[in-house]
Amino acid sequence: MWFRNLSLYRLGGEFESDPVRLHEQLQAQGFQPCGGLDTYREGWTAPLGKHGEQLVHAANGRLMLCLRREERILPAAVVREALDEKVEQIETAEARPVGRKERTKLRDEIVIDLLPRAFTRSQLTFGYIDPAASWIVIDTATPKRAEAFLNLLRESLGSLKVRPLTVNHSPALSMTRWLEGGLPEQFTPGDECELREPVENGAVIRVRRLDLAGEEVRTHLDAGMQVTRLAMEWAERVRCVIGDDLTIRRLRFTDLVMDEAADIAADDAVARFDADFALMAGELSQFIPALTRVFGGIEEG
Structure with a gap:
């Protein structure tokens, strides 16, 4: 789990x-x-x-x-095909066109027939x-x-x-500063980020498998783009991609954690689930507060 x-x-x-x-x-x-x-x-x-x-x-x-x-x-293509066949039958048998209102009624009847x-x-x-x-x-x-x-x-x-969850410091501005000057203690950058122009319909650049401290990323930061997603690792135990909405994607636990999980004796599926849940939640109980602290703490109110 x-x-x-x-x-x-x-x-x-x-x-x-x-x-x-x-x-x-x-x-x-x-x-x-x-x-x-x-x-x-x-x-x-x-x-x-x-x-x-x-x-x-x-x-x-x-x-x-x-x-x-x-x-x-119930794929739309299936409904559309059945509807076309029904319309063709009516138009051929009755020598008249099928109007929009009647087509809508026929479609509803087909959906009712096919759903079960x-x-x-x-x-x-x-x-x-x-x-x-x-x-x-x-x-x-x-x-x-x-x-x-x-x-x-x-x-x-x-x-x-x-x-x-809301925090006191802007996640986008915080992550931008981190790439410009270094991440907080216990956090290290990964090899992925997303950069956006801070304007409506601004340009978006997605960087993968590159050194985030390299010249290419630095050029975009100097041009005023902000970091809206950033891959990072915490305390050599958790890897993830954090977004400026504070949603965490592609969460992974490092080998240090997974080795600890493997060392826990579990005789059956229930015991395995219980052990993994306890270990995962324990790790997250430390990671989440650490993450909120580097964004200035939880915004109360």
Whole structure:
């Protein structure tokens, strides 16, 4: 259980940290497969998958949840082809053109007919709550998926005070200064960044597998471009790409961490999940505060 992306949210106020109680609150929004004319369904599923039934998995006071989204796959090309055939049949049989309004009605009828027979695909979004540190950490870099997770949690609990992470210093200006003068202690640059002109519809340059301290990047910085994404490593334990929206992409844990995980005895899938979750969350409990500090700390309010 290793996250690949991070969307970070701050909890406001107290949070129910009893996993049994939280499981009970989530049950009403437990996942149910698509039925009838559903285009999609969302609900909570066991983080342990086939190895568990509880909707909450707890480790060291942190609570792992998993949102499952199932949606029907009905390609537009399939609908269009069926519609064209139906229109052709009507125009041939009745010797008249099919107007726009009638085409729209026919299309809706075709969708209703095809939906129950369409294939489905599922997508899992994991996230954990750290009540003691007031964090919700979601494994996605997509705002829409993060909001779906939070909205269902809010619906399950009745209310949820939460807001995206904001910091005191501009991430873009901070990362730009870092490339110009060096990263903060314990952070080292990777070989990737994104540069943007700080104007509407400004130019964007993506740099990969280059020395970020080299002349090419320096030329763009001297021209006034700002860093909006930056690959970095922290304390020889975490690698990632941080964006100016504070979303963390392509999160990787170094061999030092993965070797520690491998040394932990785990007799089955449940024990392995538990050990990995505990180790990952422990690493992030140090990395996230370190990251917020170099951006001037969390903006309160």
